[in-house]
Amino acid sequence: MPFTVARPVLLHYLANPPAEDRSCDINIKLLNSSGTLSLTKVSYGFQTRYNLHISDPSMIGLTSSEQRLVERAVTDLVLAFNLNLARTCMSKLTSEPVPTDVRIKPLETRVTVEQTEEGKHITVTETVFLRDSVHITMKSTEEADEEQILANSQRIIKLNRFDLKEDSPRELINLSKAFSEYESAMSTFDRLQIFKHLFNALELSTNWDGKDRCGSVLDSEIASISNNEQSEIEEWRHFYNRTKHIDRTPTHTSEYVQGLEKLTLFLRHVREACKCVILNRLAQI
DSSP: OOOOEEEEEEEEESSSOOBTTEEEEEEEEEESOOSSEEEEEEEOBSSEEEEEEESOGGGGTOOOOOHHHHHHHHHHHHHHHHTTOSSEEEESOOOOOOOOOOOOOOOOOEEEEEEETTEEEEEEEOOOOOOOOOOEEEEEEEEEEHHHHHHHHHHHHHTOGGGOOTTSOHHHHHHHHHHHHHHHHHTOOOHHHHHHHHHHHHHHHHTTTSOOOOHHHHHHHHHHHHOOOHHHHHHHHHHHHHHHSOOOSHHHHHHHHHHHHTHHHHHHHHHHHHHHHHHHHHTTO
């Protein structure tokens, strides 16, 4: 029996994830649209809410309306969106930061009485507290290529990553691990955790063939696929190591502090490198 699929999805910025002091108003423009997918904006705030509608579910590999299969296919489609988008993250999860409640304790009114020649002079002193708060809304438009999204979605769903077996190909298992890390990065709002998830995905997808590349060998392999400078990848790797281990030398401390200062820039570049490697591997399966 013919059917369609629809569900709400939430969008936010990778480098400026939802926080108490900012909202996002994201417009998504679908390129090369066949009408299979449509995104209708519902509202914006900490995340921008859209309704994702799939008019022909067979285009994302769905031949059954069984709920379990539908949820898996939509999860793969959201991953395909995130492998196409550059600045924006699409998530099935919603979360609204709750601001810390600050309550000013009122000071007692101070009354002084002074006897003067004219009589009593009464002074009443009250303290008024003023607190400032700033909230900004970031607005942008990003393009997403429906043709590429559908093609990658079909490749992902054919991997059947939700039903891995002991005899599943090693490449498939390692790539599935990379998918999970990448998806976690798209649904996490802490910049440092986003970076760690992205670098994990980058390392797992690079070493999908079972070769334990590390150090400069890992940097070189990533650079050859992603076209990033090897020195840039080395900087990411050193910072990632500092997020996992204690700092024992001034060099370690410097790498960690400088990495935090560059974190927003790192996120954009690591995501692009990650997308290049994952898509490279996906095309080979």
